Amino acid sequence: MPYFDAASSAPLHPVARQALQASLDEGWADPARLYREGRRARLLLDAAREAAAEAVGCRPDELSFTGSGTQAVHSGIYGSLSGRRRVGRHLVVSAVEHSSVLHSAASHEAAGGSLAEVAVDRTGRVSPDAYAAALRPDTALAALQSANHEVGTLQPVAEVAEVCRAAGVPLFVDAAQSLAWGPVEGAWSILAASAHKWGGPAGVGLLAVRKGVRFAPQGPPDERESGRAPGFENIPAIVAAAASLRAVRAEAEAEAARLRELVDLIRARVVEVVPDVEVVGDPVRRLPHLVTFSCLYVDGETLLHELDRAEFSVSSGSSCTSSTLTPSHVLRAMGVLSEGNVRVSLPIGTPAEDVERFLDVLTWLVTAVRTKLGAPVAASGPGAAARDAGTGSGVEAGAGIAAEASDAGAEEFTVDSLGRLCPIPVIELARAMEGVPVGGVVRVLADDEAARLDIPAWCEMRDQEYLGEHPVDGGTAYRVRRRS
């Protein structure tokens, strides 16, 4: 039963399990106590800290264990902001950070701080120049992930750290997605990570704060973990986290090469076997085990559900698979297609056969979903048969296509997709375009948030001219001119 969502949480590594079980007997007492049981617990904690610090690339006394990666992020950002309060309250983050970073940033802004979001290019990557431009004399902190959690793009952390160092601004790095593969390069100041991402147990985060970085822990004082992570240390889990980090690092180079080949296979094959697919994220500077693509004219929720029925567990940034009903902020920031979005992140040890089978199943499922929705599929590829199906239940019911005179006097076709969810507005647009002459304009009325991202993305994929959007009663009108 292939689990392809390691970026969300990795299965427990055998070394983590072993270390956890071995330390349950010795790691339950309070390491702050001086008696025998406390001393034993302290020894375990100290050894785990040394091992984890070596893997992070910091001194043991720079490293605290927190109760989760989220706690490490919150504590790291707030502690740094507070420690540099005298400098100012300006925070710089990238637009594609993990939600724990963006939520911290939003809270900081709500509390009166100021915030700059650095944009990314279509691969999801920031530029060091953009960070340089965003830094101000009152910038207290800059934050940048080591690698993006949704599309796998590696960020230029070392370069951005250098830019920050030159400006005297500390750099916070969320290393959650990359720490299994190696230490974060460059002169970062604060670093956060999460053990369950590398096969360690849940309940353990890492927070490294370099010596010399001004840091003022927030919340009620607590003497544990340098005051940076209140609460009784979970020592067996910490021991397991450190042991498994060492273990995955020992096999990281070989496993990265192996998984990179499997991901390359997916990247190459998915565009061959599935028509109208967009592979997103940097094709080269990326995590070895993660690939993300979006399938035009596909309902993400149905696709994930069908993949689950076929025993493949994957994740998605599509709007219809999230509780917010908006596409993921990462895909939005990148300006790429979000419908039918699938993130595949391979756990270590994934066999090649599972990947082969996944591609077969995906091909078949995408075709089936499109057929059901009556999507206008491209002529090439296995989906071609579905092209003129037209009998799907999805489109006919709500499609209202009407021609009217546009402002400029030219004929403009209106597609009323109000009240209809992704991918219907895009399907209706595509079908309408078939009946519009070159130079003609289709206006799609939609209230689904995904349309804002997916209609321009469709235009880019199809080489049609996106003219922009404007508000209308009950939603938004998106205008597209037929180019070819």
Next chain:
Amino acid sequence: MPYFDAASSAPLHPVARQALQASLDEGWADPARLYREGRRARLLLDAAREAAAEAVGCRPDELSFTGSGTQAVHSGIYGSLSGRRRVGRHLVVSAVEHSSVLHSAASHEAAGGSLAEVAVDRTGRVSPDAYAAALRPDTALAALQSANHEVGTLQPVAEVAEVCRAAGVPLFVDAAQSLAWGPVEGAWSILAASAHKWGGPAGVGLLAVRKGVRFAPQGPPDERESGRAPGFENIPAIVAAAASLRAVRAEAEAEAARLRELVDLIRARVVEVVPDVEVVGDPVRRLPHLVTFSCLYVDGETLLHELDRAEFSVSSGSSCTSSTLTPSHVLRAMGVLSEGNVRVSLPIGTPAEDVERFLDVLTWLVTAVRTKLGAPVAASGPGAAARDAGTGSGVEAGAGIAAEASDAGAEEFTVDSLGRLCPIPVIELARAMEGVPVGGVVRVLADDEAARLDIPAWCEMRDQEYLGEHPVDGGTAYRVRRRS
């Protein structure tokens, strides 16, 4: 090797270990995901929540799992204060709360809130009337522990909850020490507890917030655990915590009766075999497994060290055993002796022989420590032999006893204990008193913080008249009149 510090952290319960191991395979995925592994994790989490809620006595949707008991306390107090911000910013706590509560209260005060500390009697117990008197129209929250962690005294939670209910103020209960023994009675509003106190794993706290209580989680928003505990849930540990809580509850009544007998034995025997000992805390309304006593003329650090060498692990509120070099805030609030303080908290399953042996070892060790310090030990009991030892290294070196005319013209003896640590000032006082006529006054100059608590406590134990303190160069003068 008897471990008698269950109140600090209990050894892992066999049921916790079993449940932890059993759920490692099914509990590692993200319970927010809809695929197979996520659904399995969700099932485990839901079942654990139901079991824990039943043990707490609340609805499952009122209960959140946090990353530690400390986190539950911080989140519970801040969330309640923030939720009732419109009512006011007044917080009422007892003087003997756990440091996590008092630190939260101090942070609240530092941030501009107001704070009232309700005093306790000599047994460590608050009175509901005192809470009623402390509540104000702008009181946002009152906090009271279910049982004291240092002396075991049960608090009148149900009565205080009633007082609070009548005033429309929610009551936060820190139930960390008592939850193993039964649910907290009464109409509390918010409750916090910690799994490693009942033999569950570290890394799991409980936070219950009754429906209808205004609660605004603090910190960056996070969708997990009703927004009250950010971070990825540690499901195997949560499952183990819930399972072990059920297990300890199933045996709670019988085990409480058995341990209560052992504690009664300690309470009765310690005053027989160790002269000049004060058993502190409520003798009846108390936790079944915990007893605390203080031994006059004993250096707590040495005593704990010697007990550890004899393989008994206990805790202490003595100043010389803490990093702050002040007696515990609980003993200070109670106004009882702190020197030679020992807290014994028996884990479930403690055999009676271990307790018998502890009493033997304790008797011998206290005598040895006193002999070494040259303490003026009472005539009765095994310590009597040490009475006129006088050759101890502790006192002679620094004791400077000088007679001078006091303000009132009567002769006043001064003992200069400046620069000397507990228990030396009290030993020097006791020795000086032997040479003072009835009606005479001894003035002890000391800069050790413990003297402020222990000199009045000595007077109470010895039935001498404590006249008060006043500042002197480099410390404080404590004046005592000989009564008999």
